[in-house]
Amino acid sequence: xxxxxxxxxxxxxxxxxxxxxxxxxxxxxxxxxxxxxxxxxxxxxxxxxxxxxxxxxxxxxxxxxxxxxxxxxxxxxxxxxxxxxxxxxxxxxxxxxxxxxxxxxxxxxxxxxxxxxxxxxxxxxxxxxxxxxxxxxxxxxxxxxxxxxxxxxxxxxxxxxxxxxxxxxxxxxxxxxxxxxxxxxxx
Numbered sequence: 001x002x003x004x005x006x007x008x009x010x011x012x013x014x015x016x017x018x019x020x021x022x023x024x025x026x027x028x029x030x031x032x033x034x035x036x037x038x039x040x041x042x043x044x045x046x047x048x049x050x051x052x053x054x055x056x057x058x059x060x061x062x063x064x065x066x067x068x069x070x071x072x073x074x075x076x077x078x079x080x081x082x083x084x085x086x087x088x089x090x091x092x093x094x095x096x097x098x099x100x101x102x103x104x105x106x107x108x109x110x111x112x113x114x115x116x117x118x119x120x121x122x123x124x125x126x127x128x129x130x131x132x133x134x135x136x137x138x139x140x141x142x143x144x145x146x147x148x149x150x151x152x153x154x155x156x157x158x159x160x161x162x163x164x165x166x167x168x169x170x171x172x173x174x175x176x177x178x179x180x181x182x183x184x185x186x187x
Contacts, residue, residue, distance in 0.1 A: 001071045003072055004028050011071035014062045022062055026055055033058075033079050038085040039142055040123065050086035069153045076145055077153050080138045087123045125175040129168055136161055137168035 007028060013021035029049065037050040057078055093166055122142075126134040136154070139145045140161075147165075151158040 001030055002074075008067075008071050011062070012067060015065040017063065021120045022059060025062070026059060029058070029075060030055060033075070036076065036079045036143060037083045037086075041081070041087060046086065047083075047089055047093070049090070050079075050083040054082035057082050060176075066170070069149065071155045073149045075145045077135070077139060078163060079121050080143055081135065081162035083136070084123065084126060084138065088117075088127060121176055122172070128175055129171050133164050133171065136164040137172065140165050141169075167177055 007025070007168075010021050010025045010028065014025045033054050034047060034051040037054065038044070038047040041047040041050055059076070060073070065071065082139070126138065129137075136150060139150050140154070146152070147158050147161050151161045154161065156164075
């Protein structure tokens with residue numbers, strides 16, 4: 001699914017403080033934001049909560065959209081960060097509510113789809129990686145942005161983006177496979 005035509009102009013008007021443009025923008029991007037959140041969060045309710053968090057962050061932060069990158073790219077970054085943040089909040093909430101019930105090492109394959117279990121593992125592994133590495137690899141490997149788009153969005157040289165993604169993948173691979181990692185020594 002793509003964003004509708006004219007979205008850049010609408011985002012520009014919203015960023016300049018036009019409340020009607022902001023409301024129209026929120027309505028126009030909601031399906032795409034929900035789709036992106038669902039790529040990160042396995043349960044529909046969790047994705048919907050992340051979508052609402054992302055839309056609220058968009059409404060509050062649209063004034064900071066400067067047009068240095070495309071609105072689509074900016075929206076992807078905002079959505080990825082909010083979805084990861086929502087996951088952390090939901091996980092903490094579950095741990096508090098569960099009390100003494102230990103969190104299983106791996107999702108039970110009889111009760112969780114392989115895709116959902118993999119995404120949960122990935123989200124946990126992303127939380128263990130430095131934030132700038134996690135953000136770059138999420139934008140590339142989960143949301144599908146190109147290296148150039150990520151470089152423009154983060155204000156970094158493309159080579160730095162590639163380096164961050166390479167290091168993030170290395171650390172994620174080690175964490176997901178259970179191999180010992182020297183990542184802590186590189187921080």
